[in-house]
Amino acid sequence: xxxxxxxxxxxxxxxxxxxxxxxxxxxxxxxxxxxxxxxxxxxxxxxxxxxxxxxxxxxxxxxxxxxxxxxxxxxxxxxxxxxxxxxxxxxxxxxxxxxxxxxxxxxxxxxxxxxxxxxxxxxxxxxxxxxxxxxxxxxxxxxxxxxxxxxxxxxxxxxxxxxxxxxxxxxxxxxxxxxxxxxxxxxxxxxxxxxxxxxxxxxxxxxxxxxxxxxxxxxxxxxxxxxxxxxxxxxxxxxxxxxxxxxxxxxxxxxxxxxxxxxxxxxxxxxxxxxxxxxxxxxxxxxxxxxxxxxxxxxxxxxxxxxxxxxxxx
Numbered sequence: 001x002x003x004x005x006x007x008x009x010x011x012x013x014x015x016x017x018x019x020x021x022x023x024x025x026x027x028x029x030x031x032x033x034x035x036x037x038x039x040x041x042x043x044x045x046x047x048x049x050x051x052x053x054x055x056x057x058x059x060x061x062x063x064x065x066x067x068x069x070x071x072x073x074x075x076x077x078x079x080x081x082x083x084x085x086x087x088x089x090x091x092x093x094x095x096x097x098x099x100x101x102x103x104x105x106x107x108x109x110x111x112x113x114x115x116x117x118x119x120x121x122x123x124x125x126x127x128x129x130x131x132x133x134x135x136x137x138x139x140x141x142x143x144x145x146x147x148x149x150x151x152x153x154x155x156x157x158x159x160x161x162x163x164x165x166x167x168x169x170x171x172x173x174x175x176x177x178x179x180x181x182x183x184x185x186x187x188x189x190x191x192x193x194x195x196x197x198x199x200x201x202x203x204x205x206x207x208x209x210x211x212x213x214x215x216x217x218x219x220x221x222x223x224x225x226x227x228x229x230x231x232x233x234x235x236x237x238x239x240x241x242x243x244x245x246x247x248x249x250x251x252x253x254x255x256x257x258x259x260x261x262x263x264x265x266x267x268x269x270x271x272x273x274x275x276x277x278x279x280x281x282x283x284x285x286x287x288x289x290x291x292x293x294x295x296x297x298x299x300x301x302x303x304x305x306x307x308x309x310x311x312x313x314x
Contacts, residue, residue, distance in 0.1 A: 003032060003042035011094050012048065013057045014101060023051050060094070148186060148203065187237070188227040190276070198273060212273040222248075222268050231277045234284030238265060238276075254283045261286060 034040035186203035226239035
């Protein structure tokens with residue numbers, strides 16, 4: 001029985017030592033000690049051929065019947081040198097093939113690890129983009145809330161504001177929402193838009209599909225206690241008249257040069273677009289007249305009575 005060292009078996013099969021041990025364990029084969037050096041582990045030629053057949057590994061030649069050289073005349077020194085060189089080149093080519101297989105396996109491992117790292121980086125990038133979009137959205141929402149802050153409320157709203165402040169006052173042990181910390185309430189808005197149409201905006205429901213002077217229009221006015229009006233010729237804040245409680249009468253409020261003007265608007269059924277525009281234009285005329293110096297103000301009432309020349313006050 002011919003014994004082949006363990007390292008030579010690995011070189012002939014083109015595998016590493018760990019793979020050969022696993023194959024031997026699967027085939028229930030055991031190695032034998034070298035007759036001269038017990039430290040060396042060997043396999044018989046039959047075991048090597050059996051492992052090669054099980055795993056379809058080519059061998060340089062059948063180990064059980066090594067190729068016999070044809071009998072011939074005594075070889076010349078040159079032919080003997082060639083045979084020796086061929087026998088030396090064969091193990092070298094086998095070792096080179098084993099090295100190439102090891103390098104290829106190492107490259108496959110590196111490629112797999114790089115693909116995993118690439119997938120992790122892509123997931124991290126997606127998470128970062130989601131966080132940035134959420135931050136931008138929260139910033140835009142804060143800017144929109146600031147833009148929708150109401151104008152200063154009139155003295156008639158003090159009772160309503162105090163009741164709302166008491167409702168929104170933070171309870172002990174609870175962190176209040178930023179919207180609860182506002183001291184000025186948001187009012188509904190009636191505004192003349194850029195497209196030549198009037199738009200009704202409610203702080204809770206957004207834009208309302210209301211047509212001016214329609215039954216829905218007056219029904220909505222009857223359900224609110226105050227609103228802001230921004231028309232073609234002016235603006236003001238309207239609120240109900242309180243006489244031991246809210247009534248159907250309305251007043252317009254606007255502070256003009258540290259003076260509080262409160263013209264009467266009428267009952268809810270009289271709050272048409274034309275009447276609101278007339279009230280806004282009248283208040284805007286007060287702004288224009290009071291913006292002139294004292295010595296250049298026009299006595300409009302005198303001009304209307306006399307229908308004559310304009311008298312300038314000095």
